[in-house]
Amino acid sequence: MTRVGLIRIAVIAAAVGALELACRLGFIRHQVIIPPSEMAEALYGLLAAGTINADIVRTLGVIGIVIVVSIVLGFAVGLVIHALPRVRQALDPFFATYYAVPIFIFYPVLIAIFGLSPMPIVLIGVATAVVAMIIATLNGLDRVPRVLTKVARVHRLGAFATAVRLQLPAAAPYLFTGVKLSVSYGFIAVIAAEFILSPAGLGRDISDAYTDFNNRRMYALILFLLLIATVVNSVLHVLDVRFAARRTGGRA
Amino acid sequence: MPRDVHAQLSAVTRVYPGAGNQPPVEALGPVDLELGKGEFFAVVGPSGCGKSTFLDVLAGLQTPSSGTVTFEGKPVRGEVPEGIGVVFQEDASFPWLTVWDNAAFGLRRNGVREAEVERRVDDALAFMGLKDFARAYPAQLSGGMRQRVCIARTLVLQPRLILLDEPFGALDAQTRLLMGDEVLRLWRNTGATVLLITHALDEAAMLADRVGAMSARPGRFIEIIETGWPNQRDSSIVSQAAFGEITGRLWELLRGESMKALGHQAISAAR
Numbered sequence: 304m305t306r307v308g309l310i311r312i313a314v315i316a317a318a319v320g321a322l323e324l325a326c327r328l329g330f331i332r333h334q335v336i337i338p339p340s341e342m343a344e345a346l347y348g349l350l351a352a353g354t355i356n357a358d359i360v361r362t363l364g365v366i367g368i369v370i371v372v373s374i375v376l377g378f379a380v381g382l383v384i385h386a387l388p389r390v391r392q393a394l395d396p397f398f399a400t401y402y403a404v405p406i407f408i409f410y411p412v413l414i415a416i417f418g419l420s421p422m423p424i425v426l427i428g429v430a431t432a433v434v435a436m437i438i439a440t441l442n443g444l445d446r447v448p449r450v451l452t453k454v455a456r457v458h459r460l461g462a463f464a465t466a467v468r469l470q471l472p473a474a475a476p477y478l479f480t481g482v483k484l485s486v487s488y489g490f491i492a493v494i495a496a497e498f499i500l501s502p503a504g505l506g507r508d509i510s511d512a513y514t515d516f517n518n519r520r521m522y523a524l525i526l527f528l529l530l531i532a533t534v535v536n537s538v539l540h541v542l543d544v545r546f547a548a549r550r551t552g553g554r555a
Numbered sequence: 556m557p558r559d560v561h562a563q564l565s566a567v568t569r570v571y572p573g574a575g576n577q578p579p580v581e582a583l584g585p586v587d588l589e590l591g592k593g594e595f596f597a598v599v600g601p602s603g604c605g606k607s608t609f610l611d612v613l614a615g616l617q618t619p620s621s622g623t624v625t626f627e628g629k630p631v632r633g634e635v636p637e638g639i640g641v642v643f644q645e646d647a648s649f650p651w652l653t654v655w656d657n658a659a660f661g662l663r664r665n666g667v668r669e670a671e672v673e674r675r676v677d678d679a680l681a682f683m684g685l686k687d688f689a690r691a692y693p694a695q696l697s698g699g700m701r702q703r704v705c706i707a708r709t710l711v712l713q714p715r716l717i718l719l720d721e722p723f724g725a726l727d728a729q730t731r732l733l734m735g736d737e738v739l740r741l742w743r744n745t746g747a748t749v750l751l752i753t754h755a756l757d758e759a760a761m762l763a764d765r766v767g768a769m770s771a772r773p774g775r776f777i778e779i780i781e782t783g784w785p786n787q788r789d790s791s792i793v794s795q796a797a798f799g800e801i802t803g804r805l806w807e808l809l810r811g812e813s814m815k816a817l818g819h820q821a822i823s824a825a826r
Binding site: 456468 | 649
């Protein structure tokens, strides 16, 4: 492990240790936050009992669907918009201000249309994450060197082959940024939507535990989501660093 | 005039439509040129005179506004024919592929058998002095080496007409001289016809059998100079008296045109 990695782990360990001490010494009341060791113990208990398995499958399944749909749809829409400059000019102001609009206000409307199924959550998730991917795709394609288009013509590549074999890999660093944002937005949107109004899922479970003053369960579930989000983002970070190292000759 | 005509441009012009209320821009021509099979032809001219447009039209990357372009007797119009390879001024290496995969790109695209791909790519990399860097990524190489990767990628396709669009423009003077030697070696070994676009008079004078001096925009050939160099030549000819005479003559031809071009630019900037 690198020195930077060690420092990173040390910072996390120090923060967790400080919280543990603060809780154990009574600086933070047990009714507010429980010690991290107790969170871990409670989470182990929940996982061992298997009582949250259905919620885990549901929530992570919905998050997975949201992420995949947002990435694929965002890339496809980005490609189309990039090829139509006038459409892009018309849509640019919407993209620029999109995240200033609280998309969640449409959640009740979606529930009225689709009921309490996972569909409104998927739609809210996709609506939250897809624009980040569209913007990243447009940014990426804007930065593909024009000379590569000439190279494609010299190699007599058609439009599809040019997009897949040259434009896509050339724009990959920007697309990867879109992927990372879509993953983050997907997580946030799904958990938040479950929190507000959903018959099941980890977000709903956390909300119920909070309403019942069941701190052990609430913090165990929060810890679980934190761990999952950390693992997913760490994997993406490692991939990002590896790709960047190739493109920059290790100077990333 | 060359005996076996490999490529020909007859009364070729290229006019770009004006943006908004601006008048159309006459970028090129009329240009007439016959490229002999296996000859090394260089084009020099002031900035913005239409040299790159000339190459694009010859390659089939742009359609001429009038006139005809032929390669091996067949018309070229808006599509790059098989047998033409182009190396651009900008770094056109693919940063996501290794040097080896960069060189193999066109062959794989054309569905060439893997054994043949390996043979041709290994040969091209050895020829360009990149054998030890086959597994490196372009970002790990210098600008000159990345340009050699692009040349190798062109070379493996065994083009019969190689078009070089200021390929050494971004390199320092010493590296340019050495790259010039490599291009001469490549030209002799492949037997291909080479057309080099350059702004460097010394480079054109050193490398080419004939040098076409282009006027300020719209670019036309004001004179074509035969250098008379032997086939077996290298960068050592820069110390010969004849080399100085050729570059001197080229500068004589282009000085006024360059000043005209500067005037154009000053007027454009003032607008």
